[in-house]
Amino acid sequence: MKNRIITISREFGSGGRTIGKEVAAKLxxxxxxxxxxxxxxxxxxxxxxxxxxxxxxxxxxxxxxMAFAGRDSTGHSYQDELWNIQRDIIQELAQKESCVIVGRxxxxxxxxxxxxxxxxxxxxxxxxxxxxxxxxxxxxxSPEKRLxxxxxxxxAYYQFYxxxxxxxxxxxxxxxxxxxxGIEKCVETIVSLx
Amino acid sequence: MKNRIITISREFGSGGRTIGKEVAAKLxxxxxxxxxxxxxxxxxxxxxxxxxxxxxxxxxxxxxxMAFAGRDSTGHSYQDELWNIQRDIIQELAQKESCVIVGRxxxxxxxxxxxxxxxxxxxxxxxxxxxxxxxxxxxxxSPEKRLxxxxxxxxAYYQFYxxxxxxxxxxxxxxxxxxxxGIEKCVETIVSLx
Numbered sequence: 292m293k294n295r296i297i298t299i300s301r302e303f304g305s306g307g308r309t310i311g312k313e314v315a316a317k318l319x320x321x322x323x324x325x326x327x328x329x330x331x332x333x334x335x336x337x338x339x340x341x342x343x344x345x346x347x348x349x350x351x352x353x354x355x356x357m358a359f360a361g362r363d364s365t366g367h368s369y370q371d372e373l374w375n376i377q378r379d380i381i382q383e384l385a386q387k388e389s390c391v392i393v394g395r396x397x398x399x400x401x402x403x404x405x406x407x408x409x410x411x412x413x414x415x416x417x418x419x420x421x422x423x424x425x426x427x428x429x430x431x432x433s434p435e436k437r438l439x440x441x442x443x444x445x446x447a448y449y450q451f452y453x454x455x456x457x458x459x460x461x462x463x464x465x466x467x468x469x470x471x472x473g474i475e476k477c478v479e480t481i482v483s484l485x
Numbered sequence: 486m487k488n489r490i491i492t493i494s495r496e497f498g499s500g501g502r503t504i505g506k507e508v509a510a511k512l513x514x515x516x517x518x519x520x521x522x523x524x525x526x527x528x529x530x531x532x533x534x535x536x537x538x539x540x541x542x543x544x545x546x547x548x549x550x551m552a553f554a555g556r557d558s559t560g561h562s563y564q565d566e567l568w569n570i571q572r573d574i575i576q577e578l579a580q581k582e583s584c585v586i587v588g589r590x591x592x593x594x595x596x597x598x599x600x601x602x603x604x605x606x607x608x609x610x611x612x613x614x615x616x617x618x619x620x621x622x623x624x625x626x627s628p629e630k631r632l633x634x635x636x637x638x639x640x641a642y643y644q645f646y647x648x649x650x651x652x653x654x655x656x657x658x659x660x661x662x663x664x665x666x667g668i669e670k671c672v673e674t675i676v677s678l679x
Contacts, residue, residue, distance in 0.1 A: 460607055483674070
């Protein structure tokens with residue numbers, strides 16, 4: 292049987308990672324999130340921390356900034372290198388087994404090569420602010436500022452590497468508001484549509 | 486018990502209307518689609534045909550065109566009048582009973598006053614083209630041209646009256662790709678999340 296992959300794109304603080312883990316547990320398949328970062332770290336030599344940030348977020352608020360920053364004479368940046376390694380690892384995983392992959396543009400990377408259920412998880416600013424304080428604790432910046440910054444950079448990263456808009460309903464098979472529906476209902480819905 | 490409303494926004498040709506009807510039948514509640522148009526016709530004196538088109542589509546491809554077309558000396562247009570009547574009828578329905586309402590910006594109209602499950606149904610151009618030929622038959626224009634025209638005008642109408650973007654995942658609690666998931670799975674998902 293061909294592998295079937297669930298890709299979960301998510302807004303920061305929407306609980307998409309938790310949903311991915313629970314879906315995978317219910318289906319008895321692997322969930323690649325932190326494990327994916329470790330794999331990329333191993334192959335690339337970059338640190339996990341660097342990958343966590345740079346493999347999903349544009350380094351500045353503006354993608355223009357990213358497009359021209361830190362490129363060598365061939366026009367290639369560290370970010371591009373990381374993108375290529377991420378892409379190869381995600382392709383390998385999808386070849387190897389049915390699994391859940393959280394973030395890292397997996398929906399786009401696998402669009403022509405794997406049988407995917409593509410999911411986007413979002414929630415209101417209020418619900419996400421509540422959640423990130425609970426999960427990650429307080430910081431100097433207000434939760435709303437942290438969220439806006441993360442949203443902007445994730446969106447820019449996605450758009451730059453995929454030339455597709457992040458968070459547009461038409462680009463996913465299922466989009467769910469975890470803030471209103473709740474984590475558990477989101478998990479059930481994805482499992483039943485798998 | 487407070488009424489619970491399901492609003493279904495949909496791309497033309499995605500089967501959203503069929504999904505709405507089947508969801509309502511399964512839940513044993515009313516589905517307002519054609520019935521809503523009749524009610525608006527009765528109250529407004531406009532014909533059903535006029536309402537079908539003008540109560541959901543911008544008259545031209547550009548909302549700028551619409552914004553300034555056919556306005557009287559108070560800056561009020563027939564379209565605005567129709568909007569007001571639609572809005573009042575949708576509010577009355579939501580007060581009266583739990584139901585499914587298809588289209589007509591019901592998600593936006595009820596956002597502060599009713600307990601809603603807001604749904605957006607979409608599908609690829611190919612799947613929708615296939616569907617509209619099957620459901621509505623051939624016409625002089627290619628199915629793709631008909632779809633693009635409808636999409637553009639529906640989007641413009643929604644944006645003009647709601648100042649919110651149509652088809653952006655964050656504006657709905659559930660978005661589903663009926664072309665990939667199939668009508669039946671969409672119905673089941675909505676029913677189970679109700």
